[in-house]
Amino acid sequence: MMEAASGGGRDADLETVHLLRQVTVELVLAQAEFARRNGMHGTDVRALICLLDAERAGTPATPGLLGAELGLNSAGTTAVIDRLERLGHVERVRDRADRRRVRLRVSAAAVALGESFFGPLIGGTVELLRGMDDTEAAAVRRFLSGVSELARKPAP
Numbered sequence: 001m002m003e004a005a006s007g008g009g010r011d012a013d014l015e016t017v018h019l020l021r022q023v024t025v026e027l028v029l030a031q032a033e034f035a036r037r038n039g040m041h042g043t044d045v046r047a048l049i050c051l052l053d054a055e056r057a058g059t060p061a062t063p064g065l066l067g068a069e070l071g072l073n074s075a076g077t078t079a080v081i082d083r084l085e086r087l088g089h090v091e092r093v094r095d096r097a098d099r100r101r102v103r104l105r106v107s108a109a110a111v112a113l114g115e116s117f118f119g120p121l122i123g124g125t126v127e128l129l130r131g132m133d134d135t136e137a138a139a140v141r142r143f144l145s146g147v148s149e150l151a152r153k154p155a156p
Contacts, residue, residue, distance in 0.1 A: 020147065030117075030118070030121065031045050031046075034114075034117050034118070037117070038087075038113060039087065040083070040084075040087065040089075041080075041083070043070060043072075043080055044080060044083055044084055044087075044089075046070060047066055047070060047080050047081075047084060047090075048084065048089060048090075048106055048110060048114065050065075050066055050069040050070065051066065051090065051104055051105075051106050052106055052111075052114075055105075055106065060095075060103055061103055061104040061105065062101065062102065062103060062104065063077050063078070063081060063102060063104065064077075066080070066081070066104060081104065084110075087110075088107055088109055088110070089106065089107055089109070089110035089113075090104055090105065090106055090107065090110070091104070091105045091107060092104060093105050
């Protein structure tokens with residue numbers, strides 16, 4: 001049996017895969033609980049995450065981008081945006097350069113709501129990373145980036 005570079009072998013590798021699955025399940029459950037408590041669909045929460053990620057990346061958040069990220073058609077995307085707008089979580093804003101174009105902005109209230117729920121998880125995660133040396137933290141980022149890329153590949 002071939003051992004992994006870390007020396008852990010197949011059992012340790014599978015344990016890591018199972019831990020990642022466990023974390024994924026826990027995060028999905030937390031997301032579902034956040035949606036339930038705030039009268040939202042799971043897709044609404046995913047939409048907010050996509051919009052916040054776009055903002056952090058400096059990417060214009062448009063309905064087209066949101067639909068592509070969520071895998072929704074135009075009607076489905078409009079329904080999500082309408083729900084989030086009714087809840088006060090998202091605003092439609094006209095693009096300054098091209099008034100025909102609509103940008104989406106997550107409201108400060110929605111950001112505060114997310115921080116109040118997910119803040120302890122985010123803070124705890126940051127503390128875990130701060131307890132690692134730079135090499136360990138870089139390995140965690142490399143591993144999670146690689147898994148994320150694998151997960152985006154279409155299933156056979």
